[in-house]
Amino acid sequence: MAKEELPGVLILDIGGTQGVLENLAALLKKHFHLITMKEFLENKEEMSKKIQSVFVFECRPTIDRELLESLPNLKVIGNSGVGVDHLDLKMISSFGVKVTNTPHAVADPTADIGMALMLASARRLVEGCQIAVSPDTKHFAVDWLGVEVTRATLGIIGMGSIGYKVAQRARAFNMRILYHNRNRRRKEEEEAVGAHYCEKMEDLLQQSDFVMLIVNLTPETHRLIGKKELSLMKPTATLINISRGAVIDQDALVEALQSKVIRAAALDVTYPEPLPRDHPLLKLNNVIITPHIGTATVQAIHMMAEEAIANILAVLNGQPIPSEVFPK
Numbered sequence: 655m656a657k658e659e660l661p662g663v664l665i666l667d668i669g670g671t672q673g674v675l676e677n678l679a680a681l682l683k684k685h686f687h688l689i690t691m692k693e694f695l696e697n698k699e700e701m702s703k704k705i706q707s708v709f710v711f712e713c714r715p716t717i718d719r720e721l722l723e724s725l726p727n728l729k730v731i732g733n734s735g736v737g738v739d740h741l742d743l744k745m746i747s748s749f750g751v752k753v754t755n756t757p758h759a760v761a762d763p764t765a766d767i768g769m770a771l772m773l774a775s776a777r778r779l780v781e782g783c784q785i786a787v788s789p790d791t792k793h794f795a796v797d798w799l800g801v802e803v804t805r806a807t808l809g810i811i812g813m814g815s816i817g818y819k820v821a822q823r824a825r826a827f828n829m830r831i832l833y834h835n836r837n838r839r840r841k842e843e844e845e846a847v848g849a850h851y852c853e854k855m856e857d858l859l860q861q862s863d864f865v866m867l868i869v870n871l872t873p874e875t876h877r878l879i880g881k882k883e884l885s886l887m888k889p890t891a892t893l894i895n896i897s898r899g900a901v902i903d904q905d906a907l908v909e910a911l912q913s914k915v916i917r918a919a920a921l922d923v924t925y926p927e928p929l930p931r932d933h934p935l936l937k938l939n940n941v942i943i944t945p946h947i948g949t950a951t952v953q954a955i956h957m958m959a960e961e962a963i964a965n966i967l968a969v970l971n972g973q974p975i976p977s978e979v980f981p982k
């Protein structure tokens with residue numbers, strides 16, 4: 655089919671390296687007439703009519719009312735990534751536009767990052783790397799001992815598909831697994847990974863050596879972990895966040911880490927991202943921070959794009975939509 659006859663997809667400016675952009679663009683071009691933001695802005699009148707869908711890469715760009723008003727034929731926003739807290743779902747829905755996400759593609763790589771952060775923080779990997787590259791200092795490993803993940807208790811807050819993948823991995827480390835979730839998992843699912851349900855989050859916080867946050871960011875989970883919750887954790891415990899920064903009260907976390915209310919934190923997400931260079935979290939040696947890389951793998955980028963494309967095509971073809979997200 656000629657490019658002009660394919661449904662138009664607007665790809666927002668996603669930054670990144672040219673190679674990634676080219677790969678994504680090649681995938682999208684198989685199904686769509688791809689219109690970049692630059693092309694759209696240069697020829698708004700003609701392009702705006704063609705655009706039936708917008709492809710959003712992860713949570714970088716947001717979609718505002720002005721953009722929606724300029725796209726009269728828009729039917730769907732295909733978010734590549736699972737979290738949609740950067741999108742105003744109610745406002746988008748008021749334009750009759752659907753939103754979709756990619757829960758399947760993100761689950762394994764994000765669970766891997768959760769495990770990587772837990773292990774790295776437990777064994778003080780970042781400090782170890784820094785010591786290894788500063789050969790003029792004398793260091794003895796006994797001066798900076800880590801803690802073991804094996805047989806420790808892991809508390810998972812948010813047992814969706816990523817949480818469940820974390821539990822599967824943690825089982826291989828003989829971890830005792832607790833979880834807290836809005837809805838309890840089926841008995842067979844709990845048994846398959848040996849996970850115990852904690853109806854009260856407080857119980858999980860008190861018992862866990864590692865607490866991992868894997869909830870969506872919603873008004874209910876905003877600042878879910880604050881001073882009170884941190885004070886319930888063991889002084890030897892580590893907090894890992896692979897959900898969204900705003901799930902934690904960051905000021906309370908800084909205080910808890912400075913005064914050793916908890917042992918350490920390992921964060922793939924913060925607010926803002928990135929943190930300003932003078933942020934107190936960057937000055938603490940009991941924190942490791944990665945720059946929101948839960949899905950930053952060659953495979954995940956590709957799979958997320960394919961999942962997003964399948965969602966968009968389903969909307970445009972009037973077929974059942976694999977992963978639609980609804981405003982609350």
Ligand SMILES: O=CC(=O)O
Nearest residue numbers: 735736737760948
């Ligand atoms: O943060 C990543 C995602 O929401 O998929």
